[in-house]
Structures are given as structure tokens and as C-alpha cells.
Amino acid sequence: MSVTHDARVSVRTATGVQRPGLRAWPGIDNPAAWIVAIILLIMPLIANGFFLIEIFATTLILGTIALSLMFLAGYGGMVSLMQLTIAGFAAYMVAVFGTSDNANISLGWPWWLAVPMALALATAFGTLGGALAVRTEGIYTIMITLAIGAAFYYFTNQNWAIFNGHTGINNVGTPRFWGINWRADIPFYYIVLGVAALCYFAVEYISRAPFGLALQGVRDNPRRMAALGFNVNAHRVAAYAFASFVAALAGVLQVWNYRQISPGSVSVGACIDILIIAIVGGITRPVGPYIGALIFVLLRTFALDFLVKIGLDGNRFRLLIGLGFLAIVFWSSDGVIGLWQRWRQRATPTRPIGRSGQRSGQGSGHG
Amino acid sequence: MTRFVERHPAWALIVIIAIALALWLIFAVWPPGLEEAIGRKRVFLNAVFNGITLGGLYFLVASGFTLIFGLMRNVNLAHGSLYLFGGYVGYAISASTGSWILSFIIAFILTALVGILLQVIVFRRMEGQDLRQTMVTIGLSIVFADLMLWACGGDFYQIQTPSWLIGPVELPLITALKSSGEPVYLRYPLVRLVIFAASVVIGIAMWLALNRTRIGMIIRAGVDDRDILAATGVRIQIVFVLVFALGAGLAGIAGVVGGTFQSLSPGEDIRFLLASLVVVIVGGMGSIPGAALGALIIGLAEQLGSVYIPTYAIVVTFLIMVLVLALRPQGLLARR
Numbered sequence: 001m002s003v004t005h006d007a008r009v010s011v012r013t014a015t016g017v018q019r020p021g022l023r024a025w026p027g028i029d030n031p032a033a034w035i036v037a038i039i040l041l042i043m044p045l046i047a048n049g050f051f052l053i054e055i056f057a058t059t060l061i062l063g064t065i066a067l068s069l070m071f072l073a074g075y076g077g078m079v080s081l082m083q084l085t086i087a088g089f090a091a092y093m094v095a096v097f098g099t100s101d102n103a104n105i106s107l108g109w110p111w112w113l114a115v116p117m118a119l120a121l122a123t124a125f126g127t128l129g130g131a132l133a134v135r136t137e138g139i140y141t142i143m144i145t146l147a148i149g150a151a152f153y154y155f156t157n158q159n160w161a162i163f164n165g166h167t168g169i170n171n172v173g174t175p176r177f178w179g180i181n182w183r184a185d186i187p188f189y190y191i192v193l194g195v196a197a198l199c200y201f202a203v204e205y206i207s208r209a210p211f212g213l214a215l216q217g218v219r220d221n222p223r224r225m226a227a228l229g230f231n232v233n234a235h236r237v238a239a240y241a242f243a244s245f246v247a248a249l250a251g252v253l254q255v256w257n258y259r260q261i262s263p264g265s266v267s268v269g270a271c272i273d274i275l276i277i278a279i280v281g282g283i284t285r286p287v288g289p290y291i292g293a294l295i296f297v298l299l300r301t302f303a304l305d306f307l308v309k310i311g312l313d314g315n316r317f318r319l320l321i322g323l324g325f326l327a328i329v330f331w332s333s334d335g336v337i338g339l340w341q342r343w344r345q346r347a348t349p350t351r352p353i354g355r356s357g358q359r360s361g362q363g364s365g366h367g
Numbered sequence: 368m369t370r371f372v373e374r375h376p377a378w379a380l381i382v383i384i385a386i387a388l389a390l391w392l393i394f395a396v397w398p399p400g401l402e403e404a405i406g407r408k409r410v411f412l413n414a415v416f417n418g419i420t421l422g423g424l425y426f427l428v429a430s431g432f433t434l435i436f437g438l439m440r441n442v443n444l445a446h447g448s449l450y451l452f453g454g455y456v457g458y459a460i461s462a463s464t465g466s467w468i469l470s471f472i473i474a475f476i477l478t479a480l481v482g483i484l485l486q487v488i489v490f491r492r493m494e495g496q497d498l499r500q501t502m503v504t505i506g507l508s509i510v511f512a513d514l515m516l517w518a519c520g521g522d523f524y525q526i527q528t529p530s531w532l533i534g535p536v537e538l539p540l541i542t543a544l545k546s547s548g549e550p551v552y553l554r555y556p557l558v559r560l561v562i563f564a565a566s567v568v569i570g571i572a573m574w575l576a577l578n579r580t581r582i583g584m585i586i587r588a589g590v591d592d593r594d595i596l597a598a599t600g601v602r603i604q605i606v607f608v609l610v611f612a613l614g615a616g617l618a619g620i621a622g623v624v625g626g627t628f629q630s631l632s633p634g635e636d637i638r639f640l641l642a643s644l645v646v647v648i649v650g651g652m653g654s655i656p657g658a659a660l661g662a663l664i665i666g667l668a669e670q671l672g673s674v675y676i677p678t679y680a681i682v683v684t685f686l687i688m689v690l691v692l693a694l695r696p697q698g699l700l701a702r703r
Contacts, residue, residue, distance in 0.1 A: 135696040151685040322509030
């Protein structure tokens, strides 16, 4: 996947200051993007059920949550740690409005009613949280969104009436219609792939639509944008609303994937995992979160075996993640994409330094 | 103070009425009707005292956090890890030597050393890059948490309270009257009172050091404008290291206190990180009096909440934060 985007960027740098809004979809003229797309489409032929769901579907779900963070952080300059909380909220709402084992909590609505309800509520929740967070800037945003996420985690742990305390809600119903069980491996993979692609292209589209361009202007210089007549806070809250919707979609998929939801899935550690995924992948382009998610899921799944094989304690998976994250933050401000891009630039030294050079301090927009 | 009253007479009146009501609730003998409505006075007083002493603990954690932020604009999200590290060190020292006081000293020194290492090795390299520093502290907190889990396991530890502090003490506060008319006084654990007194002493000492000494003057100047301060010839890097050591050391001390009050286990680091975040958001980033006020409010809200509305205690804390953000985004006592 990284190939497609790297190529796109090199096109941009080679043609100089082309307006991004005037260009066609990224990667449409790029064979590598088509290859990745085709591989993703025919994945069920290649991979067995374990790989299909545990690796690829999980990657796409986590990647979509991280994509919503990437949208806020990369285009809006707002690092929100509550994206997983919003996804978790949507997941809880699906469980509460839909069907599950906890008959006294779940209302038993059909999925086509429960899911829009969950999406609407989670979007409203995220927008409210965003409206709160935009009252502050930069690093304060991290702290406030982290506090919101942690408060939600403790709340779900303590509340038994709606969230069923620390046991959570089990055996959440999944959709079945047209004679197909949509939670079976292959249909579910295609649902996840479809939603992820939808979100990915929506983010791509918005990033070059007038709203996205204004948002990037707000990121780079809020004062000047305000002087130009843009309502800075409204743009930020709208960005939160869109990101919340993306996160909520992923949250619905997540609860269908695991068929249960409990406070453990919205813990503070899990919120930070989303940040790690986005940062490791790179938050300047929408493809970054998916690369980060793939690395994270592969590490999470195979680190144990790998560590045991080289004679270390298998439980040190988080240490590995933490050290890898530190290394990325230390050496590449643009995640894995940035590393890849720099490596390519070194391979072809004649090319002028492009975006990665200008955006090397990715914190610059967060003043 | 007088300026506040002049500028916000309505708020000042509300605050005065609230304080008077609180004092009456604490000192007066409750009439029977009130006892029926909200329960025994002993429960209420215990919750208030637990809240105040918990506030003292929160203040110890949050003051270091806010001090580091105020001077270096560094949101140290590894602060909770320093707290837990200090607690484990304190446990190890007190278990091996049996000395409670010594565990404070060693925990302070060791966490301060960790703080110095962090500042010298990590944060000095990325000065001015707020977001990147914050990311690094997140990474560090993950690494520290896993290293501590590796070293200490997932068990609960509690630091032994020294024998001269065990047991309750009778306070001159009447909780109820016996049928014979004889007053019943509140009994409260001595160790909590001592720790609270110690945190008050530390708070006042910090305030004095910041406002009455030369180094405090330098730090305050650095909070206002560190570039100009560096331009006047102050060796600001040394000040940074000192402040980071002090902030980290305070977190270490708080760890020992928390280990005595409550217990130490993986996950406590996140809990106290969250507590200090909320405390400084409520009180105002970078302000020591703000941290004290925020700690008191949050401690009281948590304890009173857990007594009177048990399932929603955390929501009360959160609501306070939301309210402060909505009305005064910079925090209650921030100057900005």
C-alpha cells in the first residue's frame, strides 16, 4: 500500500506546486495501487479464515479508527485520544439497541435500526467531546481527550444499568439477511473492506475538498484563517463530527467482529494503541493508519511466538511495541511512510526534497 | 482576593455561602431531620476527611506534573509511571529496612534521578517540539509500565505503615450525641492526617521556594518567558534539570504515600496520571495553587461522590472538568 502513496507524492514533488484539488484520484494511474486493491479484493482466495479475520479484517477495523485520528491530527492538527472511545461507544450502542445475551439491557431492535441509532449517538457523543476539546489547543487537546476516554472507561466499569459493568455485553447479534450470515468469514471481510475503502476515499476526498483545505489552513495558521473570515472553531468541530462518524462505523464493525464489548476494549491502553498505530504508520496521509494497523496486528499476533523462539519472555509484547513506537517518534516524524519516503529519496538523490522535508516537524501545526 | 470580590460579587457571595454551609456541616451537630435525609454525620465527615487527604495525595502527584509543564511546556504523560516507580522503590526499601522515612528519601532520590536522565537524554534533544515530547512520554510510559510489570509482577503491594502511626486518633469534631447527651467524637486514622499535613507542608514550602527565593524567581521567570530568561544569561538547562528532578521526585514521594494509603499495582500509573490531568485541567496548567485547589476539589468530589452516588462517582469528577472547561478553559487559577 505504501508504494501507491509514495508514488503519488513523488508525482507531486516532480510537478512542483500543482493544486491538489485539481488532480484526479490518487493512484489511479499507478499500477501498484491497483495491485494492492486487487490483492485485497481476492484475499479470501489466498488467506484462510484466521488470516482473513484475525489479521486483515482486524487491521482494517483498527486502521479505520486510526484513520479518524489521522484525519484530525494530520489535517486538523488536533491529536484526539478519544477516537477509540467513540468507536467503543458506538459498539456499546449496537449492543444496547440490538440483540444480545443480556436481555434486560438490549432492546432487541433489528440491526438496520440499531446501527443508524448507534452511529448517530456516537457521532453526537464525539462531536460534543470535540466541542469541548476545541476550547483548548495543541497538547491540551491530548490531555482533555485522554481524560474523556478514561472517564468513559471508568464509567462503563461502574455503570450496570446500561453498560453492564466490567463484564460487558456478550453475544451481540450480527446481521443476517438475504439468506446470508454476514458475520461468516468471507461476507464479513467484504463488509469490513467496503467500509474501510469508503472511509479511506472519503478522507481522501475531504482532504482536497474546500472544507478539507480550509481545515488544513486552520491547522497551519488559525489566526490568519480567522482573519480571512473562516469560523475556526466551527471547522474544528465539524472535523470532529466527521472523524467521530468514521470511528463509529469502525466501532460497529468491531462489535460485530468480536460479538461482545466490555470496558477492556475501551481502556486507556487501547486508546493509546490507536495513537501508536496512527503515529507508527504516519499521520500525513490516509494510508498511514492502515500500514500502522497491519504492523500492530502482526506484532500483537506473532510477537509472542517470535519472542519465545529467540529465547525471550513472550509476555514482553508491549515492551516491543513501546520501544518500536519510541524509535519511530525519535527517528521519523512521519512514521513508516516517512522512513520509506526518505529511503526512496536516498535511492534517487536528484529528486528535490518534497513534502517530508517541509513537514519534518509534524508538531509545527499544533501550537 | 479583594479584587476577585470586587470584580465578581455574585460569585464571591456564592463561594462564601458554600464555605459557610460546608463549615456548618462539619462543625455543627446535625439536627435529626438532616440525618434522616442524607445519612449519618460520621459517614459524611469520614468522606470529607478521606476527600481532603486524597486531595493531599493528588496534590503531591499533580504539583510535580504542573511544575514541569509550567516551565518546560512538556506534558509528561510518563508522570504516572514515575509515581508507580516511586511506590515500588518505597515498598522495596520499607520491606528490606523496615524504615518508612528512609523509603521516602530513597524513592525521592531515585525517581529524581530517573527524571534527570529523562530530561538530559530525551527531552533536551527535542526542545520546543511539544507534540513530539508528549509522544515520547507516551512511549516511555508504555515501556516503563511493562518493565515494572516484568520486575514486580501483577501483585498488589502495600507499604507497611510504621507502628507509631497506626491506629485512629480522636478529633474534636462531634459526630453525634448519645442518648445521654454525651458527645461522640470523630476517630480518624493518624497516618492519613500526618500525610495530609506533610503534603500541606510540602505545598507551602514549594510556594515559598517559588516566591521568596532566587531560584524560585528564575523558575517563575522561565514560566513566563524562557527565551528572554536564557538571553539574560541564566543557564536555563540546569534549571530545567532541577525542576524535572523535583517534579519527578515529588511523584516518587507520592508513590510511597499512595502505597501506604492504598496499594500499588499495574494500572495505578494510569489512574494517577488521569487524576493529575484532571487536577491540573481544573486548577490551571502550570499553577501550584491551582494544583492545590484542583486536588482538593477532585479529592472531595471523588470521595463524597463514592459515598452518596456510588455508581456515578467518576461522572461527578468528569462533570467538574467539563464545567471548568466550559466556563474557564484555562483553569480556575491560571493567570493567562
